[in-house]
Amino acid sequence: xxxxxxxxxSISRAVDRMFSDAEPKRxxxxxxxxxxxxxxxxxxxxxxxxxxxxxxxxxxxxxxxxRRKENVEIERDGKTVSIDIVDTPGVTTKVDYKEFLDHDMxxxxxxxxxxxxxxxxxxxxxWLREDVDGVIYVLDSTEDPFTQVNTMLIGIIESQDLPVLIxxxxxxxxxxxxxxxxxxxxxHETVPLSALEGNNMDEVYSKIAEYFG
Amino acid sequence: xPEVTPGETGDGVQIDLISGARMEGLTSMEKIRLILDGVRDxxxxxxxxxxxxxxxxxxxxxTMTEIxxxxxxxxxxxxxxxxxxxxxxxxxxxMGKGSDKKLTVIGPANQIETLHKDxxxxxxxxxxx
Numbered sequence: 001x002x003x004x005x006x007x008x009x010s011i012s013r014a015v016d017r018m019f020s021d022a023e024p025k026r027x028x029x030x031x032x033x034x035x036x037x038x039x040x041x042x043x044x045x046x047x048x049x050x051x052x053x054x055x056x057x058x059x060x061x062x063x064x065x066x067r068r069k070e071n072v073e074i075e076r077d078g079k080t081v082s083i084d085i086v087d088t089p090g091v092t093t094k095v096d097y098k099e100f101l102d103h104d105m106x107x108x109x110x111x112x113x114x115x116x117x118x119x120x121x122x123x124x125x126x127w128l129r130e131d132v133d134g135v136i137y138v139l140d141s142t143e144d145p146f147t148q149v150n151t152m153l154i155g156i157i158e159s160q161d162l163p164v165l166i167x168x169x170x171x172x173x174x175x176x177x178x179x180x181x182x183x184x185x186x187x188h189e190t191v192p193l194s195a196l197e198g199n200n201m202d203e204v205y206s207k208i209a210e211y212f213g
Numbered sequence: 214x215p216e217v218t219p220g221e222t223g224d225g226v227q228i229d230l231i232s233g234a235r236m237e238g239l240t241s242m243e244k245i246r247l248i249l250d251g252v253r254d255x256x257x258x259x260x261x262x263x264x265x266x267x268x269x270x271x272x273x274x275x276t277m278t279e280i281x282x283x284x285x286x287x288x289x290x291x292x293x294x295x296x297x298x299x300x301x302x303x304x305x306x307x308m309g310k311g312s313d314k315k316l317t318v319i320g321p322a323n324q325i326e327t328l329h330k331d332x333x334x335x336x337x338x339x340x341x342x
Contacts, residue, residue: 093273094287094322095280118277118287129267146289146330152269159266164268183277 024082028132033060033090036169040195041087061117076209089120141168142175145184233262263317
């Protein structure tokens with residue numbers, strides 16, 4: 001029963017995608033907290049629309065609601081690719097408000113932030129199952145990519161048959177190790193970049209156009 | 214060996230080893246409930262055959278809705294990394310070949326810490342509450 005349901009859903013998704021060329025594809029920007037998802041979303045939005053998507057911060061879970069920037073038109077090789085960017089909260093399996101106390105936050109604010117963070121993660125998972133047509137998976141290239149959250153999320157994305165690009169962010173930092181990410185997920189293409197400094201954005205846009213156009 | 218009933222573990226840590234057969238007849242939400250009820254009681258839950266990606270996604274979502282300050286911080290979950298998942302064809306997946314069946318360890322985030330993990334080994338430190 002499950003097999004046929006999965007098959008039906010898979011075919012339905014594929015058909016939806018084939019006939020939805022008129023609509024911009026919704027591309028979810030996913031990844032663990034503090035990977036630089038909002039910095040990337042803002043970089044893309046500013047480069048092509050002039051507006052930002054949301055505030056950036058070094059404190060984890062700054063983004064606690066999925067935010068959509070509609071009709072971002074990326075020009076590549078004489079073609080225009082129109083996408084909606086969905087900046088999502090960082091995914092995790094645990095949230096402890098005490099972590100926020102280390103960032104000079106009062107307990108009341110830390111508890112509120114943790115509650116909003118948990119709602120945001122649940123929302124991000126829901127978007128992934130229901131509402132995105134492709135995924136940009138952002139990783140901090142100074143961190144070990146072999147984490148359970150990364151393993152699970154990539155598995156979930158693959159099970160949905162969604163096109164995915166892996167972005168190895170923060171290449172401007174000394175500890176950056178892009179090859180470690182490429183080795184962790186050899187089945188997917190890894191693109192190095194620094195969203196903060198705007199390094200390698202030409203390749204980033206070419207790959208977005210190639211994968212999601 | 215005398216049998217201890219659940220809830221009488223004293224200073225110990227209860228480990229529930231759940232077979233694939235036990236999980237087979239359950240719906241996704243029943244599986245998630247079984248896991249989270251155990252973890253919220255402070256138990257370490259070991260699944261012989263793990264969860265499907267869709268169930269893992271729902272487990273994260275339900276876990277988030279249950280996090281409560283000073284009470285439940287969420288879960289730590291470990292499975293072996295997928296080896297070359299992308300090399301599986303759609304047909305392989307439909308036929309259940311090279312499937313999602315993988316030993317999975319789940320525990321309360323404040324009691325279990327992963328020390329080492331690679332394709333063949335998961336080493337975790339479990340502490341009492």
